[in-house]
Amino acid sequence: MSVNRREFLKIVSMSTILSLGGVVSISSLKNHVEASQISRNAKALTAKRWAMVIDMSKFTSEEDYRKCIDACHREHNVPHVTDNPKHEIKWMWTDTYEHAFPGNEDKYLSEKIKHMPFLLLCNHCENPPCVRVCPTQATFKRKSDGIVMMDMHRCIGCRFCMAGCPYGARSFNYKDPRPYLDESRENPEFPTRMKGVVEKCTLCYERLAHGLLPACVEAAKEVAAKKGITPGLIFGDLEDPNSEVRRVLNERFTVRRKPELGTGPSVYYII
Amino acid sequence: MYNGGKIIIGLLIFIGLVSFPFLYSGGKATAKPDPKIDTPEILSMPEKERKCVESKAFMKKEHMQLLNDWRDWVVRDGNTVYTNAEGKTFNMSLQNTCMKCHSNKAKFCDECHNYTAVKPYCWDCHLAPKEKKS
Ligand code: SF4
Ligand code: SF4
Numbered sequence A: 001m002s003v004n005r006r007e008f009l010k011i012v013s014m015s016t017i018l019s020l021g022g023v024v025s026i027s028s029l030k031n032h033v034e035a036s037q038i039s040r041n042a043k044a045l046t047a048k049r050w051a052m053v054i055d056m057s058k059f060t061s062e063e064d065y066r067k068c069i070d071a072c073h074r075e076h077n078v079p080h081v082t083d084n085p086k087h088e089i090k091w092m093w094t095d096t097y098e099h100a101f102p103g104n105e106d107k108y109l110s111e112k113i114k115h116m117p118f119l120l121l122c123n124h125c126e127n128p129p130c131v132r133v134c135p136t137q138a139t140f141k142r143k144s145d146g147i148v149m150m151d152m153h154r155c156i157g158c159r160f161c162m163a164g165c166p167y168g169a170r171s172f173n174y175k176d177p178r179p180y181l182d183e184s185r186e187n188p189e190f191p192t193r194m195k196g197v198v199e200k201c202t203l204c205y206e207r208l209a210h211g212l213l214p215a216c217v218e219a220a221k222e223v224a225a226k227k228g229i230t231p232g233l234i235f236g237d238l239e240d241p242n243s244e245v246r247r248v249l250n251e252r253f254t255v256r257r258k259p260e261l262g263t264g265p266s267v268y269y270i271i
Numbered sequence B: 001m002y003n004g005g006k007i008i009i010g011l012l013i014f015i016g017l018v019s020f021p022f023l024y025s026g027g028k029a030t031a032k033p034d035p036k037i038d039t040p041e042i043l044s045m046p047e048k049e050r051k052c053v054e055s056k057a058f059m060k061k062e063h064m065q066l067l068n069d070w071r072d073w074v075v076r077d078g079n080t081v082y083t084n085a086e087g088k089t090f091n092m093s094l095q096n097t098c099m100k101c102h103s104n105k106a107k108f109c110d111e112c113h114n115y116t117a118v119k120p121y122c123w124d125c126h127l128a129p130k131e132k133k134s
Helices: A005-035 A062-075 A111-115 A129-133 A160-164 A215-227 A244-251 B004-024 B056-076 B094-101 B105-115
Strands: A037-039 A050-055 A092-095 A118-121 A139-141 A148-150 A233-237 A267-270 B081-083 B089-091
Touching (some): A050 A118, A050 A244, A062 A118, A129 A139, A129 A160, A233 A244, A244 A267, B056 B094
Parallel strands (some): A050 A267
Antiparallel strands (some): A050 A233, A092 A118, A139 A148
């Protein structure tokens, strides 16, 4: 069968029109969804840039740190992997001054500070290297509030972000994390992860969205209430001059981890 | 017919091979999926309110697209509330909203997904509702 030029053009134009029709019906379907509205929860806590101040003087025992770490790890179904230290998953953890603030240690550092455990977490950097190196944008910084987020759906487990983060704030799931979860302590509201993705602290974005403070901040409040002191974790908006974090930063001397790298950490320490 | 015997034997072997999967499955594979929405949560609602976030026809065809949009809106944009065409609001969450009504994952999700051999990896992370074993 031979088709002359005229017939060929007719077929092409007809099929173009038909396929355009297809596109139109798909986009009107999209409109159908978009006719429905998407919004924030009215109760959501908002800020221009979330930040945390950690007042070390308020943590006096191993137990105090444990409470915060435990609250975080329970809330997010963080698996307790102990069989290989390299496979450990941590969103919040403690380490020594030496490791937390390398370059700042000196020979005559007070014994107390030398052996004090520092509470560490993702710093939600202003200029996060982990975001810059992530090829899939699974790690991204929310423009609305500065949280450095993980979209576990997109992570391909290349671990560039782990190489990029100078704070060791990210953990890789070498194994299926489910067997390492205690089912009786599982939070049914939050997902787990699968093998082959990276995870880290997300400043409890899911709690903020429903008007709740981060789990660790709440735990620190409980610890403080028992002792009758003010809480060791202070959370708020760095860009709001009237916020609690700004008030504390104004009154106390604070340090940040590796500020010389230019990442602009949003976590401040009162030592 | 030249070489007729060989051709017929060949054809028989061919037909045998082609129909083997059907005969082997005993025709069971053709059993239609029969998803169920009779969970206690749904049954406890008044008849008129037994509606999903969008129409049944839409959900049947587009639930994957809707879930995909939901995840981006929640995780990437921080918007968590979905208002449907009727003005009803929902918390956009597979684990906490969808599965609360459809707590019978085996009968509601797996039934069709198994039939069509679609294996979404939602459940590698999202926790499926713990069904009461009765
Ligand atoms: S602390 Fe590490 S993981 Fe967190 S934002 Fe900074 S670079 Fe990224
Ligand atoms: S491991 Fe995941 S989050 Fe990290 S850089 Fe690769 S894709 Fe991005």
